[in-house]
Amino acid sequence: MSRLRTGDVARLAARGLRGHPVRFLLSALGIAIGVAAMVAVTGIAQSSQADLDQKLDRLGTNLLTVLPAEDLNGEQTRLPPTAAAMLRRIAPVTAASAVGQLDDLGAYRSPYVPEGQTSSVVVAAVDTTLLATVRGEVSRGHWFTPAGSRYPTVVLGAAAARRLGIETPGTRVWVGDQWAVVVGVLAPLDLAPELDPAVMLPAGSAQQYFGSDGTATSVYVRTDEDRVAAVSDVVPATAAPESPELVSVSRPSSALEAKLAADDALDQLLLGLAAVGLLVGGIGVSNTMIIASIERRSEIGLRRALGATRPHIAIQFLAESLLMSVAGGVGGVVLGSLVTAYWSRAQGVPPALPVWVGALGIGLTAVVGSLAGLYPAVRASRESPVSALASL
Amino acid sequence: MTDAAVIECTDVSRVYPGGVRALDRVSLAVRPGDFLAVVGPSGSGKSTLLQLMGALDRPTGGEVRVAGTELGRLSDGALSRLRGETIGFVFQQFHLSPLMSVCDNVAEGLLYSGVRHRERRLLAVDKLTRLGLGHRLRHRPDALSGGERQRVAIARALVGDPAVILADEPTGNLDTANGDTVIEILRGLAAGGTAVVVVTHDREVAAGMDRVIEVRDGRIVDVPDRVTG
Numbered sequence: 001m002s003r004l005r006t007g008d009v010a011r012l013a014a015r016g017l018r019g020h021p022v023r024f025l026l027s028a029l030g031i032a033i034g035v036a037a038m039v040a041v042t043g044i045a046q047s048s049q050a051d052l053d054q055k056l057d058r059l060g061t062n063l064l065t066v067l068p069a070e071d072l073n074g075e076q077t078r079l080p081p082t083a084a085a086m087l088r089r090i091a092p093v094t095a096a097s098a099v100g101q102l103d104d105l106g107a108y109r110s111p112y113v114p115e116g117q118t119s120s121v122v123v124a125a126v127d128t129t130l131l132a133t134v135r136g137e138v139s140r141g142h143w144f145t146p147a148g149s150r151y152p153t154v155v156l157g158a159a160a161a162r163r164l165g166i167e168t169p170g171t172r173v174w175v176g177d178q179w180a181v182v183v184g185v186l187a188p189l190d191l192a193p194e195l196d197p198a199v200m201l202p203a204g205s206a207q208q209y210f211g212s213d214g215t216a217t218s219v220y221v222r223t224d225e226d227r228v229a230a231v232s233d234v235v236p237a238t239a240a241p242e243s244p245e246l247v248s249v250s251r252p253s254s255a256l257e258a259k260l261a262a263d264d265a266l267d268q269l270l271l272g273l274a275a276v277g278l279l280v281g282g283i284g285v286s287n288t289m290i291i292a293s294i295e296r297r298s299e300i301g302l303r304r305a306l307g308a309t310r311p312h313i314a315i316q317f318l319a320e321s322l323l324m325s326v327a328g329g330v331g332g333v334v335l336g337s338l339v340t341a342y343w344s345r346a347q348g349v350p351p352a353l354p355v356w357v358g359a360l361g362i363g364l365t366a367v368v369g370s371l372a373g374l375y376p377a378v379r380a381s382r383e384s385p386v387s388a389l390a391s392l
Numbered sequence: 393m394t395d396a397a398v399i400e401c402t403d404v405s406r407v408y409p410g411g412v413r414a415l416d417r418v419s420l421a422v423r424p425g426d427f428l429a430v431v432g433p434s435g436s437g438k439s440t441l442l443q444l445m446g447a448l449d450r451p452t453g454g455e456v457r458v459a460g461t462e463l464g465r466l467s468d469g470a471l472s473r474l475r476g477e478t479i480g481f482v483f484q485q486f487h488l489s490p491l492m493s494v495c496d497n498v499a500e501g502l503l504y505s506g507v508r509h510r511e512r513r514l515l516a517v518d519k520l521t522r523l524g525l526g527h528r529l530r531h532r533p534d535a536l537s538g539g540e541r542q543r544v545a546i547a548r549a550l551v552g553d554p555a556v557i558l559a560d561e562p563t564g565n566l567d568t569a570n571g572d573t574v575i576e577i578l579r580g581l582a583a584g585g586t587a588v589v590v591v592t593h594d595r596e597v598a599a600g601m602d603r604v605i606e607v608r609d610g611r612i613v614d615v616p617d618r619v620t621g
Binding site for chain 1: 439446509
């Protein structure tokens with residue numbers, strides 16, 4: 001029986017592609033772009049997920065934000081000065097820190113800045129436990145010290161520092177009608193981004209120098225990991241016994257997760273587009289192989305004269321299509337990995353690209369290559385054995 | 393001896409779809425050691441005869457036996473095997489791959505026989521050396537002269553030790569000197585016991601051969617034993 005060895009099939013396929021290197025490269029590139037897009041979309045999504053997991057690991061998912069709502073007249077209510085202390089008495093609560101925004105005060109670089117130019121910063125009195133409760137980090141200077149918190153000192157949120165144009169601790173800012181010294185600047189707060197534009201005063205000196213009444217506009221609560229839901233249920237009545245219906249409780253880590261889930265929908269769309277790219281690449285491969293089957297009639301005739309059966313011819317063309325496609329797939333996986341690595345570097349997140357993504361990418365191109373080569377292979381195998389003869 | 397014929401055509405007809413009768417009850421036997429020319433103008437049916445003798449096609453009437461096997465009942469796969477094992481083809485256009493060395497081109501003659509790559513190459517080297525191309529093994533066909541290329545093609549046809557060599561206008565692309573060399577090589581093969589059939593329209597080439605069959609309008613025309621052009 002006529003037979004063609006597996007090693008010979010591979011050799012034939014490689015040689016067939018070498019005959020038209022540019023055509024081969026362009027067709028493979030079509031596949032590579034589709035696969036690269038798929039790998040990059042998946043890699044970027046996986047990296048974002050890994051980054052969030054890492055963040056939540058560090059920040060914890062057991063933080064609750066307690067906010068007073070508007071009353072029936074549409075006026076912003078405030079939590080009583082006792083709210084944080086009351087919340088600390090709930091057994092699973094490990095920390096509670098109040099923030100009281102001082103709406104009447106503005107913060108300026110100097111007394112000469114017109115009052116209206118607030119630079120969109122807000123002034124707030126904060127408990128000195130706040131930084132630990134939200135697990136924030138100081139980027140320059142330091143947080144309030146017990147001694148310092150008795151004086152007019154401030155710590156700036158990251159956005160507040162940027163808007164006021166203040167880089168170095170020790171600078172003075174004009175708060176209300178007096179100077180206050182900046183002792184530190186915070187890094188952006190992942191779980192309490194609403195504090196980034198705040199100029200924070202320690203609660204003690206806020207009451208002493210800036211006329212704070214000790215009421216709160218938000219309280220940050222840390223609880224036992226396993227009791228978050230239970231605590232959340234009793235928070236409103238504890239924080240504001242007189243009007244618990246005006247207290248809302250949220251879990252900021254859920255917001256981060258929800259944001260990523262929203263990205264997920266976009267990723268699905270992009271993945272769909274990448275799949276379309278791969279499909280178009282497959283059509284390109286198919287087209288190239290059909291052209292090859294037409295151009296190589298005399299080669300097919302020669303092979304049939306040398307004893308090749310129809311399946312031998314079909315296998316040869318199928319192998320070429322498969323090799324072209326998989327070569328593109330390998331290139332695409334490399335390209336997609338590079339894009340993922342570059343993106344994570346630029347975003348400062350850990351690159352995460354599971355091996356299965358690459359394997360799936362290459363597997364998919366094998367399927368695409370086989371399907372794309374099917375018709376050209378059958379077409380080539382039907383070529384008449386007499387095609388090599390001159391007298392035709 | 394009829395039994396010894398490697399190709400035997402008995403009352404062979406080939407009618408193409410549409411009713412064109414390319415061959416009409418042709419009978420012919422090719423025996424080992426035959427050195428035979430098939431001549432005829434284009435449209436005479438000599439190409440159809442070549443296709444049938446080469447097991448590239450099946451007759452619509454009569455019987456073609458190649459190495460004792462009747463073609464009419466064979467599947468496409470069985471015909472392929474018969475070609476691979478029994479017949480060596482030589483073409484006017486050589487059909488050598490520019491991507492392979494001369495040696496690998498010749499080894500390709502055994503690609504569908506199941507012989508391993510290494511062994512194929514050894515056999516190719518042997519045939520090439522015998523045809524005086526031992527110094528050209530690693531060259532690409534483009535680097536060779538036309539005459540050398542046709543010798544490479546003959547080596548490829550011979551590498552599987554076929555019973556018959558079918559040459560389709562083997563001198564058509566060569567000058568007279570190179571053409572003569574090729575014919576001499578084929579004569580040598582016939583002398584060694586291989587049946588050699590050369591299809592040509594060149595009567596000068598045919599004149600140098602032992603037997604000439606002339607095809608005209610699908611029939612074999614009687615030709616004297618020695619043709620005088």
